[in-house]
Amino acid sequence: MTAPLEVEPGAATADPEAVLKGMGKIEGRSLGQIAWMRLKRDKVAIGGFVIIVLLILMAIFANLIIKLIGHPPNQFNQNLIDTVGGTLAPTGKFGGMSWEHPFGVEPVNGRDIMSRVIYGSRISLLIAFFATLLSVAIGTTLGIVAGFFGGWVDAFISRLMDIFLAFPLLVFAIALAGVVPDDAFGLKGDSLRIVLLIFIIGFFNWPYIGRIVRGQTISLREREFVDAARSLGARRPYILFTELLPNLIAPILVYATLLIPTNILFEAALSFLGVGVRAPTATWGGMLSDAVTFYTMPHFMLWPGLAIFITVLAFNLFGDGLRDALDPRSR
Amino acid sequence: MTNDNAFLSVRDLRVHFPTDDGLVKSVDGLSFDLERGKTLGIVGESGSGKSVTSLSIMGLHKGGSARISGEVLLDGQELVSSSSEEVRLLRGKRMAMIFQDPLSAMHPYYTVGHQIIEAYRVHNNVSKAVAKKHAIEMLDRVGIPQPDKRVDAYPHQFSGGMRQRAMIAMALSCDPDLLIADEPTTALDVTVQAQILDLIRDLQSEFNSAVIIITHDLGVVAELADHIQVMYAGRAIEYGTAEDIFDRPQHPYTWGLLGSMPRIDRERTERLIPIKGTPPSLINVPKGCAFNPRCNYAHLNGGASETERPELLDSGAGHMVACHLSPQERQKAWETDIKPKL
Amino acid sequence: MPGTVITYIVRRLIAAIGLLIIVSAITFSIFYLVPRWAGASPETLANRYVGRAATEETVKLTAERLGLYDPIAVQYWNWAKGVVVGAEYDYGAGVERCPAPCLGYSFITKQPVWPELLDRIPVTLSLAAGASILWLVFGVAIGVLSALRRGSIFDRAAMTVALAGVSLPIFFTGLISLAFFSYRLGWTKPGGTFVPLTDNPVLWAQALILPWITLAFLFSAQYARLTRAGMLETMNEDFIRTARAKGLKERNVVVQHGLRGALTPILTIFGLDVGLLLGGAVLTEKTFSLPGLGKYAVDGIVANDLPKILGVTLVAAVFIVLANLIVDLLYAVVDPRVRAK
């Protein structure tokens, strides 16, 4: 019983930081370079990164790819549907999978699932990226302000975070996404929904990153004050900020990378619940929601589900690798 | 330097860790002896392998990824080849250890008493009540006031010095023959440091145990150690009595350590011989003398330091040194460059 | 000592009530303001609660009865007053006393919201309880084993599955498992039919087993990762080395010293997760059509039934706040350092 339970104690003393510091080759390199070296060696993380790049390219060139495939995502192909027999299922086997339609077609209207999945990456990534950006912007700003000024400012912002964390988020997001009219803020249609979703998702996720930044800021501030006391007089706040930000980049980067997949899931969930981007625009969550009624045709739910899974997994793999590279102790 | 009276005998100890970045040779061929009632000081910078050495002796690297070779003989019993279970039974009972930061070294969720009782009961089949009485006794013995009350306090409720006393009480609870103190005073105030060192010395004479003190601070070993071993990059580079090391240090690295030692009896001046550069990588240890990139005297012997690793050789009366410099060169450098500035 | 503990709890409770007031006020404002931005008037809002044959007069009367003409502060005050002291409700044939906590009456079904919520809570509670036990046991066990056998095949396999687990949306795993286990194989009931535990434990478990497993899979994955990371960190702590140096058996080192330290942060997260879940496992309940709080919320939102939405939001917030409080108190029990503060 003793032997197999053993935790490798070597890690306690073989401090990789010390090891690396001493490595002749990379002496004097920045933490960023060291992290990059480590990251390059992490094949799984690189694999995730490659998938992410491919996904982003796919999203950017979605229209082009779809043109090549030749089946616009919203185009009906009801000739592939059993309308006469009344089942409305794809006439081909396995949900109508063929060379022409590798992922099969949707029941009822026969839309090409592959094109829709590809187009869905656009919405998914766009919303996830910008929502993350928004969360990071709000979270970082308020986190720094709270951590730096302390006192009642900190107390106020911390309470604000508490309130946000006490909200039943999803319920709230659904409600909000459901009541906003179709034309608002000078936008309409898809662009309004996308902006709205970015805002809702981004706005509700900031307290998490806010907490991290606040904690980091406080600990850095403590350290800085010690230094400042030693050196000549107090430092000016702006200097502190310029020193603060570089130190915050690593945790923010890691957290942002890991927030993106969360936001992809969030968007998918909202679309699944019917408050995402409006029909007929293809979204992964929306496709899953459509597939619910056709659970007897698993191909319909499989592809969008897989798309979500692969995307989220890729971001998680890369995020994990990035964290390990930037903070080796977490390995 | 074999010694038949040695209670602890380490022979060609090597501790290597395979990592993603390469093989880390934390300890790379270390040998020394220690008799009962004697104190050995192991000195070196962080990463020199001194802590790894102590943990290896304790068997705390067993079962992990570490590759350990060589021999560790504790009262004649070879530990490197012993099973984890055999070594475990010795840990705490025949050999015990005190750690650097007593706050992190004690479990924050358990009372000090609980942790001493636990240590005692591992090796002594007694009731909790008896063990508790023993724990109170031990706390009393290390000079903790009101031990019957403090026994139920948590580590965070102790002051730094008191915590280290409690730590020592825990280590000594089973009357070990070998006590390893790893930087026992580093985390403490200067005034408290002296008290703790006194305590270790008193207890050592009382228990007649062998003691290894591991430190980067020569000042600590100056007070306690009978012998001192200076380590650099996983190897011993100088070994001798305390007088040897303090009065007739032979290795340029030892000079550097002496020069960076703060002394109460001396005005605070600039460092005499700042050790330039950083400790070497334990993966790519510099060829030849591992210290040569940082050594001010490496040029004196025509490049031998850069190509050939110096052996640890007896330079007379058990004072051993690993350096390519001739005894005369070392003598001269010590007398003219270093000693006057100390 | 107990005195200070009580003071602490009281202080926390007061803070919690403040939090609940703010949360409900914000919820109220959003549901009050957003439709009005969209151009709704009290009449058009009342329109949805009257039949098609309603005359203009009926619409006005309904708007009046629902208090839609009042300014937002008055409406909120009336609602909040009902929660604290109860309210009176005109059900046509007379006036009924709705005792505190009166969360109002559904605009649509005219049933009082509070009893409906009380009805839903056991569903969500059953879901959360079963799933949380599963995920705690499996997640922590897998995490600990993975940490202890770091780098082993078990560790790698477990962590791969765990990463996959956190990357799968619950409505996808839920749908797939429903389609397969319920509809194809017919092993379990596909939800929608909740039977209280006290009525029939077998049917209760049968209806919930799939949601439990699906939910627990997601959370187990997360907890395995968290536990592994926490365990690795803890096992690197100095006090573990001390415990080993004492000669403690490895099992005791791991269980008494390692786990104790590693599980404390997990406890916090666990408490908050359960709190959040109790407030409505929206996606799970929706996917498995379980009539719990989450589904209630979604139904309320779809039907635009404000009292329902407010009620469920408040209850959810109460769960979260309570979970926070309990976690903090438990933390003090577990960690003596916290107790001192």
Added chain:
Amino acid sequence: MRIKRLRTVAALSAVVALALSACGGSDESPSDGSTGAKNEFNAALTGVVSPSDKKGGTIKMANADDWDTLDPGETYYGYAWNFARLYGRSLLMFKPAPGKESNVLVPDLAESLGVPSDGGKTWTYKIRKGVKYDDGTEVKAQDVKHAVLRSTDKETFPNGPAYFEAFLNLPAGYKGPYKSKGVNTDSAITTPDDHTIVFHLKNGFGGFDYLAQLTQTMPVPEAKDDGAKYRNHIVSSGPYKFENVQPGKSFALARNDQWDQATDPNRKALPDRYEVALKVSADDIDNQVINGTIDIDVQGTGVQPASLSKVLTDPALKASSDNATIARLWYTSINPTVKPFDNIECRKAIEYGMDKTSYQTAYGGPFSGGDLATTIMPPLVPGYEKFDLYPAGPDNKGDQAKAKEALTACGQPNGFSTNMAYRSDRPREKATAEAFQQALKPLGINLTLKGYPSGDYFSQYAGNPGFVVKNGLGLATNGWGADWNDGFGFLSQIVDSRVIRPAGGSSNTSVRIPEVDKMLDAAIAETDTAKREKLWAPIDKRVMEEAVIYPGVYAKSLLLRPKNLSNVFISEAFNMYDYLSLGVK
């Protein structure tokens, strides 16, 4: 989301002899009840499947949604009316029989059909003696009066039918028996004795018997009535009483031992119990009905899309299902208030350009969706006349050439952009909107789809004239089914411009033809049934000429026949299985 059966509200007072219209088809021979129909596809449409008189057993029903309300004064769904007859007895009822016969009114609580006098302004009903509530007290005429009066309180019962307040000669400002307590209502209803009730109308109305079959005439004892709360403890006058009611979850009916077969010629009351589960997932219901663990999907709107292929491709399953036709039209409003639909040619472009088959497919195909529609009135409604003003090409996929022509005539040869509203929680309407978008795209007509929650669809969005104009909702999915099969009930709410309210809430969003309003008034005023029935089709045609409604499908539903039950047949009055006659095999 299931498609609920919305029922008409005839808010207009008119003299219409509706009764005769339903009797038109009764010459068809009633099906042979002794041997029963074979267990084959559509068997229960015309005959009784598994006839039996065996008593006992429990019938298990499930509803994917909540019951709108069990209160007979407010409930307004076809299935709820079908079911309410188990626990309540209205004055009259539709005959529980298969096929056309089910449109015949027969006395239930009353001893006979209503006796009109004063030119149809006064209707008298004699109430059977010996009919008792489940508490043993006897049903009196005063209880029927109270039941009818309470149903007129639209603040308490907003969702109920509103015929009585429209037709009865109630005192001015009367707000129902709760708010207008003590007000003398003898001007509207009198009860000369305990077993006679007399209704006094504002104007003569030949079809009052249709109102007498509404659940609103089921007696409610005043002493037990507590307004909106009555729904949870209804006093039964039928063969079954409520055993337990768990709002939003389930309820069960058990035998009412006070019910006397001697007073009731219509009900067999075969099973001992009815159990109804609410809010069961719709797919689960289908599966359980197929397995036999649930007997009937009580909503009676047909199987879910997922079960469709299962039922249609499995010969055994198909043989035990019935494809019922419903007097309901699924259509799309073309709003002339939104540019460029102010020009009839642009509206015609839609009529020609839309792919009719994709509409049908969107609604579920030929079995679950319905038949291609070219008129507003479905064939089930007497007076229906087949015509097709905008032939959609030989394959019914739309006539692009004609559509182009119309576009050019409209001055928009390259098409235009507009919006289409649909109920976002109804997948079939979503599919319809998407089908429009695809079908119109080649014409250059770009549709932006706008989904709105169905709860607010008419009150806030597609049924709110201001909103429609402001948001340019050129097209809006819509649907209509009558309370009973009659041209007046079917057309008035969707083609009469006078039902459009500025605050929103009406189903008619697009038809504003003064001529049609006049034609409707003329038809309602016509007392001769045969003549009147001939007047509906011209109205239908006139509206179609204006191209403001795009008819989609005449609805059908694929129903799973309960395999463990006896006496199974489809009632045309409800377009689903008759719940009154079922027994357990």
